[in-house]
Amino acid sequence: MTERKRIALLIDCDNVSHNSIEGVLEELAKYGMVNVRHAHGDWNNPSLSGWIDRLHPHAIRPIQQFAYSKGKNATDSAMIIDAMDLLYSNNIDAFALMTSDSDFTPLVLRILESGLPVYGFGEKKTPKPFVDACSPFIYTENLIPEEEDKPIATKTPSSKNRNTLRGDTSLVKLLRTAAEQTSDDDGWSHMSKVGHYISNNSSFSAINYGYKKLGDLIRATELFEIDMRSNGKAMYIKDVRN
Structure with a gap:
């Protein structure tokens, strides 16, 4: 049995908004156990009142950081110090940074140099350098739960979805390259290998395109032949152009 990652x-x-914290924790549960949960901010600031209600239910420890001078973000510095202390402790296998601030990009690069993955979560306003540095990066707007009294829409393939996805040239290139680089001699690629290739080479996440799984997104593009093997448990894909 593979040991689960310890995630900070x-x-x-x-x-970053408090509204998506449940979705962030659910997403991180796919990768391992979030045994360190630190929320940095000036808790005297009324704007953080929404976060206060989320702390205890999710076992998140608040880290107080006073604003020592106006116009300076002391929270950034405290969070970077916290990250480096955790990195040097050797008790963490991966980091998750929930922020929309590109100032943390050097921190991501430093953690990556130590061989640890960094999962990024931020709002759609997050600058591209930070997005690209993380693997994966997920926009938190896509993790906010549906209203309980609102019918949950089922994501079904349609020509509109297909055309929109195919119109994203960077997405098409990424999927085709991943399939090509991981294909066997017969041209078929195992989805697990495709997923690993993508995660190692980009900040891509299917969630940002409205799909919970990479396989669902690939089906929607209709760019690949699909072959389900091992009694439907293993998905293989092949470029329809081949």
Whole structure:
């Protein structure tokens, strides 16, 4: 049995909404156990009141950081110090940074140099350098739960979805390259290998396109032949152009 990753989640409460924290924790549960949960911010600031209600239910420890001088973000510095302390402790296998601030890009690069993955979560306003540095990066707007009294829409393939996805040239290139680089001699690629290739080479996440799984997104593009093997448990894909 593969040992689950120990993940440290550091939250920049000044730059990200509390509304998606449940979705972030659910997403991280796919990768391992979030045994460190630190929320950084000036808790005297009324703007963080929404976060206060989320702390205890999700076992998140608030880290107080006073604003020592106006116009300076002391939270950033405290969060970076916290991350480096955790990195040097050797008790963490991966980091998750919840922020929309590109100032943390050097921190991501430093953690990556140590061989640890960094999962990024931020709002759609997050600058591209930070998005690209993380693997994967998920926009938090896509993780906000549906209203309980609102019917949950089922994602079904349609020509509109297909055409929109195919019109994203960077997405098409990424999927085709991943399939090509991981294909066997017969041209078929195992989905697990495709997923690993993509995660190792980009900040891509199917969630940002409205799909919970990479396989669902690939089906929607209709760019690949699909072959389900091992009694439907293993998915293989092949470029329809081949």
